[in-house]
Amino acid sequence: MIEFQGVSKWYGTLKVLKDISATVDKGTTIVLCGPSGSGKSTLVRTVNRLEPIQEGTITVAGADIYAKSVNVNTLRMGIGFVFQQFNLFPHLTVIDNVMLPLRRLHHQSRKEALPTALLMLERVGLADKAHALPADISGGQSQRVAIARSLILNPEVLILDEPTSALDPEMVSEVLKLLRQLSGEGMTMMCVTHEMGFAREVADRIWFLKNGELTFDAKPLVFFSPEAHPDVRGFLSAIQKNH
Amino acid sequence: MLEIIREYGLMLLVGEYPHGKLGGLALTLIISIVSLAVTFPCAVLIALARTGPLRTPKAIASGFVHSVRAVPLLMLIFWAYFALPIVIGFPIDATYTLILAIVVYQAAYLGEIIAAGIEGLPKGQSEAAKALGLGYVPTTFRVILPQAIFNVIPGIVNQLTTIIKESSLGSIIAVSELSYVMLQVNSNEVTKPLQIFGILAATYFILCFALSQATNWLERRIANRRTGRVVVEAVA
Incomplete structure (x- = not known):
C-alpha cells in the first residue's frame, strides 16, 4: 500500500531521514516509535507531501x-491525517469541520453532506456534539472529531502523528479505543505513538527510528522480546521508567 | 458655546443640507465609513499578497506598503487633488479625492493588520487544511481569513477611529466635512475660536472615544473566546 524506497531528507545540512526503505501492507497497522527527534513524525509527514523529500521514492497504492x-490535493484526499494538536477549525462547529471536505472538495451542498457527516460523527460517538464549537468540547472529543474529519472522504490510509500526546491520561483511552476499532475494520494505518500497550495489542508491525534511521522493523511479539535491537530495549526501559 | 450650537448646530451636523451639499458630521461619518469599506477588500488583497506563496505579488505589496508608510497622508491628498486630474485628464470631486487618498493610505496599514492576523494563526490550521486536500483558495477563504479577520476586528475598528481623524484633512481641499464647517463658522464668528474649536474637539473626542471603548470591549470578548479555546487545550 505504501512503499518507502531509499528515502532521505535534509533540513539544510542536517540529515533527518536516512535511506529509509520499508513497506506498509494494505489493511495493516504500523506503529512508529523512537526517541524524540528520531524522524518518526517527519517520516509520516512525507507520505502526504507535507514534508518534501530529497532522495528516494514513496509510492502509495x-x-x-x-x-x-499526481495532483497533490488528490493525493491528500486519499490519505487521512491526524495531528497531535487536533487542528480543528475553531470558527466552525463540529459538524461543519467534518463536512468541510465534502462541501469544498466534493462540492456537496450542506443538505447533501449532512447525513454522511452525521453518520461519521456517530461512528466516533459524537453525534450529540454536532453543533458544538471546538472550544466547547474536551481534548479527547476534539481528537475524535479530527479523526472523523480525516475519514470523511473514505481515505485508503490513515496517518496519525502522536494522536494522544496532547491529551490528559483519562482521555487517551477513548481515542485509542476508536483507533483499535478502525484497525479492526481493516484500515491501513501508520501511527506515531508512545503508547506501547496500544502498539503491542494493535500493531501488525512496529518501526523503531533513531537519528533518522529505521533501525528495527518487527512484529510486536519480537519487538517486545529480549531479542529486540539493544536500542529498542533501551528505549522501552526508558519509557517504562516514566510510567 | 450653547449659543453657537443653537445657531450652527444643524450646519455642524449636516452642512448646508437640504439646501446645499451634505456636510458636517454626517459627511465625516460617510467619508470614514465609505473609506473603510473600500479599504477593507484592498487590505485583504495586500495581506494575502504579503503572506502568500507567490514572490511577485509579495514584492509588489511590500513595495506598496513601505512606500505609503514613508509618506504623510497630506501629501497623498495633494497628489490626488492636484496631480491626479492632470494625469487622468478630468477633474474629480474633492470628496472622492479625499476618500481615494485615505483608501490608498489606509490599505497599507489595514493590510499589515490583517497580515498580522493571518500570521498569528497557528501553523496547524493551514497544515490541517492542506492535509485534507484543500487548495490555496478554499484554505484561504474558508479556514484562514474567517479566523484571521475575526481576530483583528479590534484593529479594524481602531483604524476607523484613525480614518475619522484623518478625514479632517479634507478641510484643506475644501471638503465640507466637520472640520471645514467649523472653520467656516470660525470665520463668521471671528471672536469665538475657543468655543468653536472646543465644540470641534469635543465632537471628535466623543466619536473616537466611543469607538475606542468599543474596541476595548471587542478585544475582551475575543480574548474570552480565545481563552475558552486555550482552556480546553490546556485541559486536554
Missing part, C-alpha cells in the same frame, strides 16, 4: 507520489 501526473 502503486503510484509514485512525486510523479508529475
Whole structure:
C-alpha cells in the first residue's frame, strides 16, 4: 500500500531521514516509535507531501507520489491525517469541520453532506456534539472529531502523528479505543505513538527510528522480546521508567 | 458655546443640507465609513499578497506598503487633488479625492493588520487544511481569513477611529466635512475660536472615544473566546 524506497531528507545540512526503505501492507497497522527527534513524525509527514523529500521514492497504492501526473490535493484526499494538536477549525462547529471536505472538495451542498457527516460523527460517538464549537468540547472529543474529519472522504490510509500526546491520561483511552476499532475494520494505518500497550495489542508491525534511521522493523511479539535491537530495549526501559 | 450650537448646530451636523451639499458630521461619518469599506477588500488583497506563496505579488505589496508608510497622508491628498486630474485628464470631486487618498493610505496599514492576523494563526490550521486536500483558495477563504479577520476586528475598528481623524484633512481641499464647517463658522464668528474649536474637539473626542471603548470591549470578548479555546487545550 505504501512503499518507502531509499528515502532521505535534509533540513539544510542536517540529515533527518536516512535511506529509509520499508513497506506498509494494505489493511495493516504500523506503529512508529523512537526517541524524540528520531524522524518518526517527519517520516509520516512525507507520505502526504507535507514534508518534501530529497532522495528516494514513496509510492502509495502503486503510484509514485512525486510523479508529475499526481495532483497533490488528490493525493491528500486519499490519505487521512491526524495531528497531535487536533487542528480543528475553531470558527466552525463540529459538524461543519467534518463536512468541510465534502462541501469544498466534493462540492456537496450542506443538505447533501449532512447525513454522511452525521453518520461519521456517530461512528466516533459524537453525534450529540454536532453543533458544538471546538472550544466547547474536551481534548479527547476534539481528537475524535479530527479523526472523523480525516475519514470523511473514505481515505485508503490513515496517518496519525502522536494522536494522544496532547491529551490528559483519562482521555487517551477513548481515542485509542476508536483507533483499535478502525484497525479492526481493516484500515491501513501508520501511527506515531508512545503508547506501547496500544502498539503491542494493535500493531501488525512496529518501526523503531533513531537519528533518522529505521533501525528495527518487527512484529510486536519480537519487538517486545529480549531479542529486540539493544536500542529498542533501551528505549522501552526508558519509557517504562516514566510510567 | 450653547449659543453657537443653537445657531450652527444643524450646519455642524449636516452642512448646508437640504439646501446645499451634505456636510458636517454626517459627511465625516460617510467619508470614514465609505473609506473603510473600500479599504477593507484592498487590505485583504495586500495581506494575502504579503503572506502568500507567490514572490511577485509579495514584492509588489511590500513595495506598496513601505512606500505609503514613508509618506504623510497630506501629501497623498495633494497628489490626488492636484496631480491626479492632470494625469487622468478630468477633474474629480474633492470628496472622492479625499476618500481615494485615505483608501490608498489606509490599505497599507489595514493590510499589515490583517497580515498580522493571518500570521498569528497557528501553523496547524493551514497544515490541517492542506492535509485534507484543500487548495490555496478554499484554505484561504474558508479556514484562514474567517479566523484571521475575526481576530483583528479590534484593529479594524481602531483604524476607523484613525480614518475619522484623518478625514479632517479634507478641510484643506475644501471638503465640507466637520472640520471645514467649523472653520467656516470660525470665520463668521471671528471672536469665538475657543468655543468653536472646543465644540470641534469635543465632537471628535466623543466619536473616537466611543469607538475606542468599543474596541476595548471587542478585544475582551475575543480574548474570552480565545481563552475558552486555550482552556480546553490546556485541559486536554
